[in-house]
Amino acid sequence: MIPMIDFLLIFRILVFPGFTFIFFLALFCEWIERKLEARIQNRVGPMVAGPSGILQPLADIIKLMTKEDIEPRDTKKWVFRLAPLTAFAIMVFAMCFLPIDGASVLSSGTAIASSGFNGDLIIILVFATIANFLLFLAGWASSNPYGTISSARVLTQFLGYDIPLFILALTPAFIAGSLSIGAIAAGFPYILLAPWAFVLFLITMQAELEKGPFDVPHSESELVGGLETEYTGAKLAFLHLTRDVQLVFGSALVVTLFLGGPSGPVFFGLDWLFYTLWFVLKLLIVVAISAYITNVFARLRIDQVLTGNWKILLPASLLSLMLTVVLAIWVYHPFGIGV
Amino acid sequence: MAGAKTWARTKSPWVLHFNSGACNGCDIELLALLTPKYDVERFGIKLEPSPRHADVLLVTGCVTQQCSERLKRVYDQMPQPKFVVAIGACACSGGVFEGNYSVVGGVDKVIPVTAYIPGCPPRPEAMIDGIIKLLNAINPPKKQKQIQAPRAKHTTAEVKQDVKL
DSSP, X not given: OOOOOOHHHHHHHHXXXXXXXXXXXXXXXXXXXXXXXXXXXXXXXXXXXXXXXXXXXXXXXXHHHTSOOOOOTTSOHHHHHHHHHHHHHHHHHHHTTSOTTSSOTTSSSOOTTTSSOTTHHHHHHHHHHHHHHHHHHHHHHTTOHHHHHHHHHHHHHHHHHHHHHHHHHHHHHHHHTOOOHHHHHHSOOTTTTOHHHHHHHHHHHHHHTTOTTSOGGGOHHHHTTGGGTTOOHHHHHHHHHHHHHHHHHHXXXXXXXXXXXXXSOOOTTOHHHHHHHHHHHHHHXXXXXXXXXXXXXXXXXXXXXXXXXXXXXXXHHHHHHHHHHHHIIIIITTTTOOO | OHHHHHHHHHHOOEEEEEESSOOSHHHHHHHHHHSTTTOGGGGTOEEOSSGGGOSEEEEESXXXXXXXXXXXXXXXXXXSSOEXXXXXXXXXXXXXXXXXTTBOOSGGGTSOOSEEEOSXXXXXXXXXXXXXXXXXXXXXXXXXXXXXXXXXXSOOOEEOSOOOO
């Protein structure tokens, strides 16, 4: 018997809402971020490439892809070549578990609640950690003092902030009573039931994405280009793309866990279109908040980042989880809220 | 495909600043480019920290004997295609330091220069004009609408015509 080829699934993975859509969404979010940053600094930002400079990130990527690719002699060749590409691939794969158009990319078009499987929340968090670790390897393999210091800082930072991130991601899971992303996204907007966890999650996400005020791994005034210092051409393009997709992934995770994911009013029976619209709109709000935090606060020192992590954020996230468990068991669940 | 390549290259020139023994006059004017008043990010120009990321090397200063080796090395570290812009009278020809025993005098004695922006120091408008002329030389205006540089009073930037990608 010839196995049936699921063309819908292939289309979903490669075009919409899979690879192509995620790629352009990431570039679009970078543009939004650069424009917001420019406006906050009283500038106008990119203007020449496309209308209002909307094609600027695409121009950057194409330019980098077509530049000469230099490999310095002392680099660990295979890690140097593979780490940026693998990090990008894993981030896109992690994005595929999120219900962008109402169902996760890997399921062929079902309802929000039943897409995915129980436990995929843990899996995508693990993917995000692996991608961060690959970025560390990328810097380490470039055998450049700046890249090495930056890598060490990446490792120090993400080892710390992963724990609060996991704990805080469990908050909506506890209220929803499920570890499936679909079930969490289909439920209530949990920002209303656990606003404290939302605020803590946003802060932790800033640190996890190495955005300001936690951007010590690539502080330009100290570390030149950070872990990207030795990278040129296509490899640098993939490192940039990884950062962009990480930003989108982080924001999408906030949207899915706390803002009700793609849920919203649907008209004309076009579920997928309106689900995507709501998802992207909520995503842009989170990206805007993140860009605002990045630009308003000054960069912390590495010791302040670590102190903030182990002494403030970790206990706070544990307290948040306890509060959520108490409320979920004795208040929310008996009255049928948020299940 | 080639069109997209040229388009991308003219729309996203990332620059690296190299001071080869300047008096800091040109450097201050150069940094003014990146401030909100002139904001060259409009043209996609970003100041990059590492020579590995840069497309355009902006050199200020008269190139001292000690610096010439380093200038050559930084230039060699940049990936192809790369362009060099000499900013200020010293970088163009050695300026008032011409003939000094410790000075090579002029960036083009060490590495190939694509565009010269004279002035002591050149105004930021002149630098924008020079960079835009460089971009238009990469992608000739007949193929595409010319990028309009903001009106500047004192621009005397000259660009070599035989720029190749």
